Amino acid sequence: MNRSVLQVALDLVELDRAITIAGEAVLGGADWLEVGTPLIKSEGMRAVSALKSAFPDRQIIADMKTADTGAIEVEMAAKSGADIVCVLGASDNSVIAESVRAARKYGVKIMADLISVPNPSGRAGELEQLGVDYICAHTGIDQQMTGTDSLDLLMKVIREVSIPVAAAGGISEKTAPGAIAAGASIVIVGGSIIRSSDVTGSTRRIKEAMNQPVPYAGPDISQEDEIREILRYVSSSNVSDAMHRKGAMSGMIPLCPGTKAVGKAVTVQTFAGDWAKPVEAIDIALPGDVIVINNDKGTHVAPWGELATISCLNRGISGVIIDGAVRDVDDIKKMQYPLWSTAMVPNAGEPKGFGEIGSEIQCGGQTVNPGDWIIADESGVVVIPKTRAYEIARRAKEVYNTELRIRQELKQGKTLSQVMNLLRWEKHS
Numbered sequence: 448m449n450r451s452v453l454q455v456a457l458d459l460v461e462l463d464r465a466i467t468i469a470g471e472a473v474l475g476g477a478d479w480l481e482v483g484t485p486l487i488k489s490e491g492m493r494a495v496s497a498l499k500s501a502f503p504d505r506q507i508i509a510d511m512k513t514a515d516t517g518a519i520e521v522e523m524a525a526k527s528g529a530d531i532v533c534v535l536g537a538s539d540n541s542v543i544a545e546s547v548r549a550a551r552k553y554g555v556k557i558m559a560d561l562i563s564v565p566n567p568s569g570r571a572g573e574l575e576q577l578g579v580d581y582i583c584a585h586t587g588i589d590q591q592m593t594g595t596d597s598l599d600l601l602m603k604v605i606r607e608v609s610i611p612v613a614a615a616g617g618i619s620e621k622t623a624p625g626a627i628a629a630g631a632s633i634v635i636v637g638g639s640i641i642r643s644s645d646v647t648g649s650t651r652r653i654k655e656a657m658n659q660p661v662p663y664a665g666p667d668i669s670q671e672d673e674i675r676e677i678l679r680y681v682s683s684s685n686v687s688d689a690m691h692r693k694g695a696m697s698g699m700i701p702l703c704p705g706t707k708a709v710g711k712a713v714t715v716q717t718f719a720g721d722w723a724k725p726v727e728a729i730d731i732a733l734p735g736d737v738i739v740i741n742n743d744k745g746t747h748v749a750p751w752g753e754l755a756t757i758s759c760l761n762r763g764i765s766g767v768i769i770d771g772a773v774r775d776v777d778d779i780k781k782m783q784y785p786l787w788s789t790a791m792v793p794n795a796g797e798p799k800g801f802g803e804i805g806s807e808i809q810c811g812g813q814t815v816n817p818g819d820w821i822i823a824d825e826s827g828v829v830v831i832p833k834t835r836a837y838e839i840a841r842r843a844k845e846v847y848n849t850e851l852r853i854r855q856e857l858k859q860g861k862t863l864s865q866v867m868n869l870l871r872w873e874k875h876s
């Protein structure tokens with residue numbers, strides 16, 4: 448292969464949307480079109496034949512992820528119009544050999560996907576010996592969320608084979624030049640194109656980036672900075688979706704609607720409005736943190752007010768969440784400080800010094816540990832366990848991007864029910 452190829456992966460579940468998006472991607476310069484595994488599972492082989500009929504001059508890749516019955520699956524895909532059939536590189540050699548035999552018989556090519564292969568560089572060489580036509584160095588979507596890097600895998604396998612290698616897994620305009628510089632002949636892009644509100648523009652930008660290969664220097668920000676960057680633009684609702692509806696506090700009212708807080712939790716347990724520990728937490732918290740307080744169900748007396756809020760502003764604390772009451776509401780509203788509470792009351796407590804800073808607490812019905820991430824906006828407050836914060840932030844970004852595309856389709860006149868094909872996907876008992 449002389450020139451690098453952009454393969455757009457149509458990882459969708461609706462055929463009509465896949466064809467529309469494929470058309471937009473082709474306008475932007477997509478060379479090859481992949482019928483993604485979710486589309487094949489949802490629509491079957493008719494998705495392959497429909498894509499081939501709609502785009503007869505493009506190579507159509509059927510991402511079957513075949514793990515058994517290689518000959519049957521390759522025959523089905525080939526007879527439906529696929530030019531290349533994707534099988535799992537981790538499959539037994541007998542499956543690969545049968546797939547290759549069937550591919551030769553029906554005049555199609557085999558791409559072997561290295562997803563989850565324990566020894567990718569060794570296996571890539573074996574797959575070449577078994578006769579596959581392309582190797583795909585692929586980091587799966589769930590793996591990407593935990594921070595696995597697809598270009599690391601590409602670099603491990605590229606020198607092990609002489610057949611063309613494809614790079615796949617979260618590739619974007621930023622990382623595509625690195626894939627080409629590392630030697631990929633094919634760059635496979637799904638999410639960065641199909642979830643874009645401007646599919647044609649995103650495809651064009653990735654194609655242009657592929658023409659300027661630059662060695663990949665690894666991620667340019669730390670995981671913690673990436674979490675903060677993502678949480679600043681996604682919403683608490685996006686995060687709740689990413690957490691399968693877990694993590695939302697109940698009864699939290701934003702004192703200053705329109706404000707947002709994002710940061711790591713500094714937890715405070717206090718009792719009956721005792722404001723000593725909440726106020727001491729301001730000195731312990733770092734700029735960008737969020738103070739999360741449990742006032743042990745006391746709503747008749749407030750552990751927080753205006754002066755504490757001024758102190759928080761001065762220290763750069765990102766926000767305050769109180770399972771309990773706040774007072775001096777008018778003054779805090781003037782400051783437009785990000786604060787959520789379950790109640791308001793004028794009574795102040797006493798600074799007695801009971802309670803604890805930095806222990807596990809309950810807040811709005813959720814368990815919060817120090818260092819857990821908090822995102823709070825007008826819809827409410829969501830707590831993200833620190834052990835999954837990177838993964839959840841990246842999944843929330845996927846939710847956000849998916850909604851960008853759906854919003855675009857709504858603007859074009861479709862109803863939400865039509866875009867989501869609700870009637871088809873209703874749950875059957």
Ligand SMILES: O=C(CO)[C@H](O)[C@H](O)COP(=O)(O)O
Pocket residue numbers: 456457458483484510585586587588615616617618635636637638639
């Ligand atoms: O095969 C796939 C998932 O199993 C995807 O098609 C592949 O990972 C490319 O999509 P993305 O760019 O979103 O990772």
